[in-house]
Amino acid sequence: MSFSPAAGKFIPVEWSCHEERRLVKRIDVRCMPALIVLFILNFLVGRGNLANARLKGLQTDLNLNDTQYATCISVLFAGYIFMQVPSNLVMNAIPRPRLFMAAVVGLWGAISALTSLCNNFTHLVACRFFLGFVEAAFYPSAVYYLSRWYTRQEVGLRIAFLNAGNMLAQGLGGLLAAGILGGMEGVKGIRGWRWLYIIEGSITFAFGLLLPFILADYPASTKWLSNRERIIAQGRLVTDVGLIDNPEDLEKSGFGALRGVWLALSDVKVWTLAFMYFTYIMGLSFAAYMPTITATLGFSTTITLLLTFPPWAFATMYALVNSWHSDRTGEKFWHIAGAYGFAILGYVVALTATTVAGKYISLFGMCMGYSGGIITLGWISTSIPRPPVKRAASIAFINAFANIGQIPTSYLWPTKWGKRYWQSFTTEICLLVLSLTIAFAYRQYLISQNRKLEQGEAEAYATDERTVKQSADLVHVSIQQEEALVHSFRYIY
Template identity: 40%
Template sequence: MSIEIEKKSESFAENVVDDDFKLLTADARKAGERALVRKLDRRLMPTAVFIYILNYIDRVAVTAAKLQGLDQDLGLSDVQYETILAVLYATYCPAQVPSNMVLGYISRPSIYIGACVVAWGLTSAMTGVTTNFTGIIVCRIFIGLPEAAFYPGIMYLLSRWYTRKELAARSAWFYCGLLISNAFGSLIAAGILARMQGVLGLAAWRWLFYIEGAITMFFGFMTMWLLPDFPHNTRWLNAAERRLAQVRLAEDAGEADKDSDDVTIYDGLVLAIKDPKTIIFMFISCSQLLGLSYINFFPTLTQTLGFGTTVTFLMAAPPWIFASICCVLGAWHADKTGERFFHIAGWWWVVILGYIISLSTMATGGRYFSLFLMTTGYCGFALTLAWVSNAIPRPPAKRSVAMGLVNGFGNLGNLMGSYVWSSSWGPQYHQSMIIALCGLVLSTALSFLMRWILIKENKHMDAVEKDLMEGPGRERIEEAARLEGITFEEAVKRRKSFRYLY
């Protein structure tokens, strides 16, 4: 009897091993990989996009509410209103680094990110209760904390699932959530503000916060079920799919996409800060977002065309729809070619052209056309963290912190931008546009420097390939070999195919 049980156990173990590796065979590999990517695209990407739509609708609802009397009802001065916009970044920026450190350490990012979505939805809804400057300032401070987990967190999660040449397109699809929210968020705001004034004795702008906050909270709970965790522990993938997900990432980088047992989240912070690429990317992101900081004032810029509130909201939508299309097409081509610099900086040059047009004329047609050009700048920003992930790929703890640092420090550009677009400079906003234009020139110069560094590092890797059999990278290459079921020598050979994308 014991011999028979032992044989059954051995047979069961063999079947489990076979199931784990069945998608790694030559016949099943390509079809299995396509099916895995499609499953991720159907579940991860729509969830991320919809959360981003809610994220930015909640964040910029205050700008829409201003057009319906928020500042008058709360007795806000121009400086106080600008402070309300800026103070969010006082918590949003510094919280991104510890948030991404936590995200790289915990095992269930779906629960963590979902809880943060619920938290900022609740805080957004409470904004509708405020009656003075102090109350709304408190809400804006606290909404920045849970929001800090979202954008760099999702970008890090995408980098744990998609290869280098898949990541740009997915980053763009994800970032379309922001662009779409600027388009349809304005339409939603227009509908609420036009129809809810006086309902239950409340101002329409209060209903805007209540309704949008409640929707966000509901979807936050859904997010906990919809999002994946990591390739080794996602509940809605079977064992074979989980192993395939790990192997394809290991092949893409030539080493396992996991941290060594002795690498802590603090080690990731030290590694990221010591890498000069992280610092350069931080300033690229900051100067870039200063150059694109018009986004928080887009309804105000559209209002300078001279139309009423509802028409202004309606006219604010087409430029962002146009930017969404450009974003997806640009990212698709970036993935196809593997090029990064021109696919990012090129869009900033289009924005600079838009600023030049706006500086040259106040004619309605020219000014509105310039708004279309200005929105395309976010097609470049959509690929920035994808480029960070490509340039600082391993170990994951370092990549996670680097992405948090870049996006967190970068949003200081938005904080500064909150004061750049002063209403006292309107309706021309010439001073604002000149400052923003200079920010884009600086980000272009820094990006060109990054491109040069990555080209130089690729050449260095060409020169030292023969040393791959030794050194601190050996452990991760051995782990990749184990996951793929190949020899160490074969893993070294695959490792040679990795190069930075620039």
């Protein structure tokens, strides 16, 4: 094995680039389609169906005022926030993550289907809370799962594909809802919005039963990989960051989990990313009210739902290209800033446009803003590489903290502010500007940390003799070479 100063890492000679690409492709083909489908179902079942059902009588049937309806949106995040960190610590500790994720998906599908039985505000609040409680285990777990398989130059695009499924679902949800709400209204004496929950929940539950036969586990525990493939899967992550990515036994214990949480909460990078993502989530709260905002264009319910698809489809393509280019260039901030800029432009157009065409075009810019958050999720993984328990806790904490913003912004779009919603759009602009300011400060901080790493004045992560030896043995290098690899780590900004 030799060291390449230009690449900043060791180039392994024990396996070829062809073998590595073949392994990555195998994981992509096996796991990524299933995860993308899960992200689509995640939005359809957890987020989008309430907004769509509102257009076809849910709010009227359950006798909900605007405040109660907003509470039903926000209460999902109460359970969602509470369970993020515990679920990711479980993901870090168990060798069979596919079983855990399958159980989560099955439960949230069942709860969604049972939402069709709700008859009042209390019933709906209870279902939404427990839905968030269970669903919390999926999103940060999926991001952590990817970080255990892909290098820092690869993980951003994979996260983008997952979130592309999420974004596309916000448009597909409108298409599916248009068909169900319009075509199944009154079938067997059941309202269309109840059929929406029954059908989407049942599909999700069935897919959860299939997951154990589709997903891989982790590089060291996936049975359908050969021994050589397991070594390549683990070794290429060592050459990317410096240390083996398998959690120590201590990390899997209760004490180790608490230590991981402490390491996360005592890191200034985690808090900076948390506040950045928090203000970003608040600045894009329009998504929960997308059908309501689109309805101000003056079309029928069916046309309104159909019109929600093109903006999300276009924004999905932009997000994939933006994330691909971010990975290719190894740059984060300016790709995030571009996405924020499109969202702010969309808000400005929405505030000033006087025509239906202008207002509709503004939706495209708003949706394109979601690309910034996707790249931010990848930034979390690349900024906090080791140890795994700290990365798991950090991803979950940042996502949980950020989603607190979903609670107050659920009340940011009352019907009394329509049709212009100028108060809502102005607030969103201010929040995105604040988020972008924090992102720029974080970029400058990482630049300063890289200078310290080059001068030997700082360490990106703690090491110990045992882990260094394990890493060196895995990629067949000397202890001195492995230590040089560890010290070659630099932050991506």
